[in-house]
Amino acid sequence: GESVGLHLPTLSVQEGDNSIINCAYSNSASDYFIWYKQESGKGPQFIIDIRSNMDKRQGQRVTVLLNKTVKHLSLQIAATQPGDSAVYFCAETLYGGSQGNLIFGKGTKLSVKP
Amino acid sequence: KAGVTQTPRYLIKTRGQQVTLSCSPISGHRSVSWYQQTPGQGLQFLFEYFSETQRNKGNFPGRFSGRQFSNSRSEMNVSTLELGDSALYLCASSLGSSGRGQETQYFGPGTRLLVL
Numbered sequence: 375g376e377s378v379g380l381h382l383p384t385l386s387v388q389e390g391d392n393s394i395i396n397c398a399y400s401n402s403a404s405d406y407f408i409w410y411k412q413e414s415g416k417g418p419q420f421i422i423d424i425r426s427n428m429d430k431r432q433g434q435r436v437t438v439l440l441n442k443t444v445k446h447l448s449l450q451i452a453a454t455q456p457g458d459s460a461v462y463f464c465a466e467t468l469y470g471g472s473q474g475n476l477i478f479g480k481g482t483k484l485s486v487k488p
Numbered sequence: 489k490a491g492v493t494q495t496p497r498y499l500i501k502t503r504g505q506q507v508t509l510s511c512s513p514i515s516g517h518r519s520v521s522w523y524q525q526t527p528g529q530g531l532q533f534l535f536e537y538f539s540e541t542q543r544n545k546g547n548f549p550g551r552f553s554g555r556q557f558s559n560s561r562s563e564m565n566v567s568t569l570e571l572g573d574s575a576l577y578l579c580a581s582s583l584g585s586s587g588r589g590q591e592t593q594y595f596g597p598g599t600r601l602l603v604l
Contacts, residue, residue: 410595415597416597417578417597417598418531419595423592475533475536476521478523478531481530
């Protein structure tokens with residue numbers, strides 16, 4: 375089916391290390407991708423986005439890479455901190471579709487060990 | 489700016505009842521979308537409203553409905569509740585100006601619904 379998925383359901387890293395969370399998508403028509411962070415008891419929080427005409431975008435301590443050839447998206451978190459512990463979701467929207475229709479992956483739980 | 493707000497935050501209902509959830513978008517945002525989040529199915533799109541009109545709809549039964557008011561506030565209603573409707577219901581807002589799926593959606597804290 376045309377959906378976004380994640381390779382790793384859980385990821386445990388040491389504080390200070392870099393984290394990489396991966397995501398695969400199957401629809402080559404998707405043209406906008408977003409990473410969200412969801413902490414326990416809260417709604418998803420926007421982290422960073424990227425459009426299909428880009429292959430890399432950087433934010434504060436985060437970098438998103440997009441490889442359209444293999445339909446792969448990744449989120450890199452530099453110097454991971456305990457406050458980064460959360461579930462991370464990638465989401466995609468289809469070109470020409472309404473922005474309401476985000477297709478979410480299942481999520482990866484990031485656990486940061488002090 | 490205040491973020492997306494949702495009320496109530498928690499709700500307990502019994503099978504067969506109906507429920508109405510409310511969402512107030514970020515000021516200036518005209519698009520409101522609703523999602524259902526469950527451990528088994530993850531985050532699934534319910535529907536989106538823009539300018540008081542449903543613009544997009546996910547694959548949910550007709551028991552799930554919504555509406556949007558002129559001030560962009562939105563409500564969703566679930567009738568004849570089933571046990572499987574227990575979930576976190578999330579509302580997200582965006583400007584809604586592009587209409588091409590490339591605007592950031594900002595989520596509220598959600599309403600946790602438990603159906604007994």
